[in-house]
Amino acid sequence: xxxxxxxxxxxxxxxxxxxxxxxxxxxxxxxxxxxxxxxxxxxxxxxxxxxxxxxxxxxxxxxxxxxxxxxxxxxxxxxxxxxxxxxxxxxxxxxxxxxxxxxxxxxxxxxxxxxxxxxxxxxxxxxxxxxxxxxxxxxxxxxxxxxxxxxxxxxxxxxxxxxxxxxxxxxxxxxxxxxxxxxxxxxxxxxxxxxxxxxxxxxxxxxxxxxxxxxxxxxxxxxxxxxxxxxxxxxxxxxxxxxxxxxxxxxxxxxxxxxxxxxxxxxxxxxxxxxxxxxxxxxxxxxxxxxxxxxxxxxxxxxxxxxxxxxxxxxxxxxxxxxxxxxxxxxxxxxxxxxxxxxxxxxxxxxxxxxxxxxxxxxxxxxxxxxxxxxxxxxxxxxxxxxxxxxxxxxxxxxxxxxxxxxxxxxxxxxxxxxxxxxxxxxxxxxxxxxxxxxxxxxxxxxxxxxxxxxxxxxxxxxxxxxxxxxxxxxxxxxxxxxxxxxxxxxxxxxxxxxxxxxxxxxxxxxxxx
Numbered sequence: 384x385x386x387x388x389x390x391x392x393x394x395x396x397x398x399x400x401x402x403x404x405x406x407x408x409x410x411x412x413x414x415x416x417x418x419x420x421x422x423x424x425x426x427x428x429x430x431x432x433x434x435x436x437x438x439x440x441x442x443x444x445x446x447x448x449x450x451x452x453x454x455x456x457x458x459x460x461x462x463x464x465x466x467x468x469x470x471x472x473x474x475x476x477x478x479x480x481x482x483x484x485x486x487x488x489x490x491x492x493x494x495x496x497x498x499x500x501x502x503x504x505x506x507x508x509x510x511x512x513x514x515x516x517x518x519x520x521x522x523x524x525x526x527x528x529x530x531x532x533x534x535x536x537x538x539x540x541x542x543x544x545x546x547x548x549x550x551x552x553x554x555x556x557x558x559x560x561x562x563x564x565x566x567x568x569x570x571x572x573x574x575x576x577x578x579x580x581x582x583x584x585x586x587x588x589x590x591x592x593x594x595x596x597x598x599x600x601x602x603x604x605x606x607x608x609x610x611x612x613x614x615x616x617x618x619x620x621x622x623x624x625x626x627x628x629x630x631x632x633x634x635x636x637x638x639x640x641x642x643x644x645x646x647x648x649x650x651x652x653x654x655x656x657x658x659x660x661x662x663x664x665x666x667x668x669x670x671x672x673x674x675x676x677x678x679x680x681x682x683x684x685x686x687x688x689x690x691x692x693x694x695x696x697x698x699x700x701x702x703x704x705x706x707x708x709x710x711x712x713x714x715x716x717x718x719x720x721x722x723x724x725x726x727x728x729x730x731x732x733x734x735x736x737x738x739x740x741x742x743x744x745x746x747x748x749x750x751x752x753x754x755x756x757x758x759x760x761x762x763x764x765x766x767x768x769x770x771x772x773x774x775x776x777x778x779x780x781x782x783x784x785x786x787x788x789x790x791x792x793x794x795x796x797x798x799x800x801x802x803x804x805x806x807x808x809x810x811x812x813x814x815x816x817x818x819x820x821x822x823x824x825x826x827x828x829x830x831x832x833x834x835x836x837x838x839x840x841x842x843x844x845x846x847x848x849x850x851x852x853x854x855x856x857x858x859x860x861x862x863x864x865x866x867x868x869x870x871x872x873x874x875x876x877x878x879x880x881x882x883x884x885x886x887x888x889x890x891x892x893x894x895x896x897x
Contacts, residue, residue, distance in 0.1 A: 410531060410594075412489060412497050415480060417446035430459035437466045444491060448480050451494045457502050464510050473511025479519060488519035496529045499538050501546040509630055514552035523586040524556035531591070533598045539861055544603055549634035551616070554607040558584055561595065563611075565604035566846055566886035569596050601853045601885040605846075606637050612804040613643075620654070627657040631687035638683040639676045640854065641847040644806050645669070648838050649680065653777070656835075664759045666778040666833060668741075670785040670818060671840025674851075677781040681737040684777070692735040693725040697743045703751045708764045719765045727763045731772040741780040742825065749830045756833040780834075784825060785818045789839050792817075799844055806841060814839055845890070848897045853889040856882060 417436065433450045436443065450460055464472050479488035492512045495503040508514055517524050526547055533540045548554065554562065558576075561569040571593045576584060587595075613636060624630040632653055636646045649667065656665045669677040678694075685692030700706050708720035719727070722736065738744075755761050759774035792814045798805060815837050823831045843851065863878040882888055 410528065410535060412452075412494060413487075415445055415448040415452060415494070417443050417449050428453045428455070430455050433459050433463050437463045442467050442471065442475055444475055444478060444480055448491055448494045451491070451498055451503065454498070457500065457506060460503065461506055464506070469511065476507060476510060476512040477516075479516075487521075490516040490518075490525070492516050492525055493518060493528060496525055496540070496543055496547070497532060497536070499532070499536065499540050499543050501542045504543055504546045505550065505631060505634075508547075508550035509625070514547045514550045515556060517586075521586050523591070524552075526552050526554075526556050527586070527591070527595065530557075530599050530603065531594050534594065537864070539857075541600070541603055541857075545606055545637035546634060548606060548610045549631075549637050552610075554610045557595070557607065558587060558592075561592075561599060562604040562607035565601065565608045566849060566890060568884045568886055569599060569604070571596050600857070600882075601850060601889055602857060604886075605640070605850045609636060609643070612807075623654055623658050627654075629653060629657060629688060631689075632684075634687055635680065635683060638687070639679050640851045641806075641843055642676045642680065642840055643804075644809065644811060645676070645680065645838050645840050647807065648811075648836060649684070652836050653684075662759070662774050664756055664773060664776045664778055666756050666780070666835045668780045668782065668822070668834050668837045669840060670782045670822075670837060671789055672786045672842060673783055675840045675843060677840055678737070678739065681735065681779045681781070684779070685735040688733070688735075690733050690735050690777070691725075691729060692737060693721060694737045694739060695722060697738055697740045697748075700744055700748060702745070703747055706748060706751065710764050711767050716764055719763070723764050726761055726771050726773055726776070727765070727769075729776075731775065733775045733777070735777045735779065737779045737781065739781045740783070742782040742784045746827065749827055753829055753833065756830070782822075785821060785837075785839060788817055788821060789814065790842060792839075793842050798841065811839065845893070848893040849886065849890040852893040852897060853885060856885070856889060856892075 433446065433455055436446050447460070447463065450463065467475075476491055479490050480494075481488055490512065492504065492507050492514065493516070495507050514525065518528070526544065529540050529544045529547060532538075558573055560573050572589065573587075573592060616633060621630075624632060632650050635650060636643060639646065652665065652667065669680065671677060681694075682692065684690070695706070704720075706720065706722055708718065708723045709716045725734070725736070755773055755776075756778065759772065759776065761771045761773050763769040763771055793799070796809065798809075818837045818839060819831060819834075822834075822837065860880045860882070863875060863880055865873070865876050867874060867876040
């Protein structure tokens with residue numbers, strides 16, 4: 384090979400590490416003021432100020448950012464955005480906010496991240512803000528800013544980060560080596576980059592990468608990996624979710640560890656139920672081993688969909704009066720029961736009822752639920768003849784009964800040694816049929832036939848057990864960061880825990896104690 388050819392070949396194979404740049408840390412966003420005010424406008428940190436600005440002048444991105452930075456309510460920001468048509472707002476949210484004293488440009492979404500408010504991030508993204516937006520001229524993606532801001536804001540930005548991913552942020556906006564092997568702590572100096580990727584990651588200087596390594600925790604790295612495996616949302620799915628106000632449902636996979644199959648099944652059933660306007664309760668049975676996300680998923684469904692949730696421990700339910708209360712004219716019927724009163728308070732409304740450890744219930748309880756699960760109507764036991772509408776209730780029954788059957792299925796498909804995305808490719812219908820036959824024997828055919836779906840929760844992989852362990856470590860981290868309280872004897876506070884190698888530590892604890 385001659386010298387010219389050798390030079391050409393070497394250039395094609397050249398790999399470059401992004402150059403370091405002058406210090407930009409700590410990274411704080413500047414304060415923003417709406418400069419174009421009418422004479423009648425006075426800036427007061429109150430919702431009424433933004434309402435007034437919306438009434439008396441045209442849309443102002445500076446006013447929106449000012450409201451975000453000054454902790455005005457999310458509902459107030461939503462009212463402001465709804466004053467103009469959706470295409471206009473989407474166009475405005477794509478424009479960056481220019482700083483007064485320099486040439487830096489920041490999209491409004493950066494300020495919602497700075498506030499660390501997942502609800503506000505969800506609102507802006509639903510209104511058209513692009514979760515892939517970058518600051519200029521540094522081209523830092525909003526995901527990177529969200530991770531790093533935890534250190535300088537002294538806050539946990541994990542929920543905000545998950546919301547960005549759920550709203551469509553691309554995990555590949557961060558170098559893949561930092562999260563692909565999520566158990567492993569990311570290195571402060573990454574591998575050399577191919578020429579094609581140098582410009583894309585030019586924002587990731589050695590200083591910024593080191594800052595990311597300090598704050599990019601195991602739970603976040605895990606969800607980056609999971610986000611890279613999830614299929615993109617179709618335009619139809621987005622349209623249906625927006626029409627029925629269930630867009631937060633897309634966040635479910637980011638709120639639990641593992642259980643991608645269960646999360647996807649729940650999403651499909653809730654969306655299908657809404658799309659077809661089914662005037663019947665949605666009844667889902669979660670089955671699988673304890674501590675694998677059944678309660679967590681039920682709780683998150685209520686939170687994300689902003690629905691009231693009632694949890695009932697079925698180990699305390701032995702007869703129908705324990706569940707519904709006595710009927711009139713028997714003594715005590717005026718008090719009802721938690722379930723009776725919850726159904727009465729939310730008659731005709733959407734709500735979630737979670738019946739935990741349902742396998743402990745008796746045949747009399749099963750029989751009493753048949754009409755509720757079928758037609759959705761129920762008579763209030765506190766008031767004779769008053770019929771309640773429960774057709775919009777989402778019932779979630781949790782049971783450990785199918786644990787052995789699920790474990791056999793898991794072992795037969797050798798899932799413990801397969802990558803995470805293998806679960807989503809499983810033929811799950813045969814397992815669901817086996818579980819249905821098993822529940823027919825214990826719950827009876829009439830009740831089992833009224834279940835909308837039986838959703839198996841699979842065992843955790845060793846990596847998922849480590850991430851689950853880290854969630855508890857993270858609770859300790861957040862607890863010790865709070866202020867000391869002498870009256871409450873909370874002395875182990877005002878501390879900063881630093882898990883030097885969070886993945887290795889979580890794996891060590893999970894291997895021995897999980």
